[in-house]
Amino acid sequence: MRPLSMDLSNFRSYLSESIELTALKVALINGRNGNGKSTLIDAITFPLFGRGSADKIDDYVTLGKTDMSAALSFELGGNTYRVIRNRTTNGRGKSSLELQQLINGEWESKSGATAPETEERIRKLLRMDYEGFIASAFVVQGEADKFSKQKPAERKATLANILGLDAYSEYESQAKEKAKGTEVDLKVVRNQVQELETRTANKPTLEAQLVTVEAEIVSIEDQLKEKETALNQLIEKRANLQAAEIRIMDINTQIAGIQKEINDLNNQIPLLERKTSDANKLKDQIPSLEKRISDTEKLTANKDKIISSANEAKVVRGQISEQDETAAANSELELERSKIQTEVTKIDGLIYQGKSKLEANIQNFKIQIKNAKQQAKPLEGLECQNPTCQLIKGAVEARDKIPGLNKQLEEETIKLDTGNYADELKQQKEALKSKLMEIDIQIEILEYDQKSHQDLKIKLVDLERYERLAPALENAEESKRLAQDQIDQIHTTIKEKQDDITEQINQINILIKAKQDAITGFELDKMSLEDDAKESVEVSLNITTLESQIRILREKLGNQQAARGAIRKSIDELTELDVKLIDSRTKLDSLAADLTDWNDIARACGKNGIQAVIIENSIPEIEREANNLLARMSSGRFSLELLTQKPSKTAKVTETLDIKISDSGLGVRPYETYSGAEKMMIDLAIRISLSKLLTRRAGATIRTLVLDETSSALDAQNRSQFLQIVNTLREDFDLILVISHQEDVQDAFDQRIEVYRTDEGSKARVIA
Secondary structure, three states: OEEEEEEEEEEOOEEEEEEEOOOOOEEEEEOOOOOOHHHHHHHHHHHHHOOOOOOOHHHHEOOOOOEEEEEEEEEEOOEEEEEEEEEEOOOOOEEEEEEEEEEOOEEEEOOOOOHHHHHHHHHHHHOOOHHHHHHHOEEOOOOOOHHHHOOHHHHHHHHHHHOOOHHHHHHHHHHHHHHHHHHHHHHHHHHHHHHHHHHHOOHHHHHHHHHHHHHHHHHHHHHHHHHHHHHHHHHHHHHHHOHHHHHHHHHHHHHHHHHHHHHHHHHHHHHHHHHHHHHHHHHHHHHHHHHHHHHHHHHHHOHHHHHHHHHHHHHHHHHHHHHHHHHHHHHHHHHHHHHHHHHHHHHHHHHHHHHHHHHHHHHHHHHHHHHHHHHHHHHOOOOOOOOOOOOOHHHHHHHHHHHHHHHHHHHHHHHHHHOHHHHHHHHHHHHHHHHHHHHHHHHHHHOOOHHHHHHHHHHHHHHHHHHOOHHHHOOHHHHHHHHHHHHHHHHHHHHHHHHHHHHHHHHHHHHHHHHHHHHHHHHHHHHOOOOOOOOOHHHHHHHHHHHHHHHHHHHHHHHHHHHHHHHHHHHHHHHHHHHHHHHHHHHHHHHHHHHHHHHHHHHHHOOOOHHHHHHHHHHHHHHHHHHHHHHHHOOOOEEEEEEEEEEOOOOOEEEEEEEEEEEOOOEEEOHHHOOHHHHHHHHHHHHHHHHHHHHHOOOOOOOEEEEEOOOOOOOHHHHHHHHHHHHHHHHOOOEEEEEOOOHHHHOOOOEEEEEEEEOOEEEEEEEO
């Protein structure tokens, strides 16, 4: 920050003064005590921070005045700003503050909605508050030892302000806010996980039910097998009891059993053949793969067509867009034409209604005249036509009405004949017809061709078929190779499966042949048996009973199999929920990791994290610069050390910022044991090193140094060294202001601001 100018009105001893600082580099502010030298320092800090050397804000208002204004213009980061702070003591007192930026030669407001908001914007612009500003860039009369006398914690806070570590505090707050939001998301996802766990908790129960049902199915199947075995045994027993016939039946049973086995074996053949068919179904994939190869080849062959069609599609879209706009305009005109045509039709209706009303009136008048004449007819031939006579009173009144009715009839007839009853409506109709003609002309000018428009859309549909193929051109050859590899693999798989199935069918055919030979032997035995055996009733009844039981068991088996299907369906649905549960748990773990990361970032950006490291790293730079200045001022006698940590009574290390001063003759001594001149040299070395640190840090660019009566406690030799030090700093600061009343100091400056008193208050004359 580099001050450019000051504009003061009723500001302490200055009633009205403008001071231009642009041409100054290293300047002395001199004048008698009480003339207002230090007030010029207030003219910098008061507009920026509302603070300075006075205790109360009203103390900045000139005695006897009610309204005060202090404006400071300054350059920062290549931009020019102006801060204006006003104060009135009228009533309960009122203050105002405005921040402006010079843009294209005009001052534009950058103020906040309120004064505190504007002050916050100024602090962010300068990247420090009043305490940091004074403790680093300003060495004000009576406050040269401000940094040295601060408590270690206060020094550390001031240094943090200078280093712009407030940004890390902001990062810490943002990270904590992010962590808070992540905790909310974490709670939501955790609730989702709990809900899914509750819903899937029933899965083990269903799985247990499935085991039970399947066990029941196995039990039923075992019972069926047992019953069927018993049934066969009864049949065999009945065969033994029934002698020949039973033997024949036994033979039939055996034949049936063998035949069943043959049938079972024959049934296996279609199953195996179906497997062959299933294997052959793999061939169903081949046409699509071959088609893919063919399509790829066609795609490659039509490469130029696809590219040109894609380009042409873009052109046609533009043409369609133009036609869409024309169609929209044409539709609007057609709609307007329809509305006007409706109005014309409405007016025609009104004209017709008017004419009908007149004709009805004329007819009505004719009827009234006719009726009046009928009523007056008795008066013909009567000499006495006294209207008071009750016998002829009605006839007389009717006769008297006839002239008026004739007149009204005549007037209505004239209106009907001339047609002037509808003049206004006819004019409206003609106006509307004119509008219709204008719209027809506009429609004709548009020359909208719906067929051409539709043809373009159809053409675009055809072009888009090629355009959609464009992205596939890039991977065409790879797609073709992959498809051919899949075809080869399918052929290999089919051959292996067919060979295996053929071998199994051959084995089955051998078994069938052996069983058929056995049936032939039984048939020969049956032919030799007699057919006079008796049937065993009891065995037959038992057989019937077993058959009934087997039927019931089979029904029960069907029911259990249906129940198993329903349970499996429910388990499948819960399995899908398990997948969602896994996803939610994964998200939960991710959010938990995010929360840990945000908490780590917050800790890293906290005062004991990155901020402590930056301060620790800046200490050697401050020590080096301060010791360089201190050595030059004290001829190498004094040096200092800044300690950031010290052991505590509990043997732990405590954070601090202590200053240790070494005297080459007397060793390390506390700051308080040094003389006033020695303290001044130490204070200047620390304060100027802080100022130089400021100029090197990107976070703050206040390239201004103010020294207020800092040499007053130095002897002549040290003052000479002090002036040399000031001169060496001219390249480190854009502006150095030194306030002093000592003559040997004043004579060393070519640039000065001479402060003096007049009847119109303090004045400042700039000598550049």
